[in-house]
Amino acid sequence: MTALESRLMQGLKGLSPERVAEVVDFVEFLASRVQRDAAAIRLTDAMARLDALGLPPIPADELEAELQAARRLRSAAPQINISN
Numbered sequence: 001m002t003a004l005e006s007r008l009m010q011g012l013k014g015l016s017p018e019r020v021a022e023v024v025d026f027v028e029f030l031a032s033r034v035q036r037d038a039a040a041i042r043l044t045d046a047m048a049r050l051d052a053l054g055l056p057p058i059p060a061d062e063l064e065a066e067l068q069a070a071r072r073l074r075s076a077a078p079q080i081n082i083s084n
Helices: 003-013 015-051 062-075
Strands: none
Touching: none
16 A cells, blocks of 8 residues: 555545545546546547548438437337346
């Protein structure tokens, strides 16, 4: 265990369970922010690669037709319950 980890553990030991829960929430928030930032970078890179292809934009009517077809497929598919 590093000195920083030991310091954090000592600090946590002095906190109430409610405060420890707040620390856990904050750590999870920081981790999600890192993941969100990484996803934004990947999305920006993908958009740049798509733009570099120089393809014409998809017409709105074709986009709407694809969206409606996907919705029909999703509504026809059996529903899977993923909750515990």
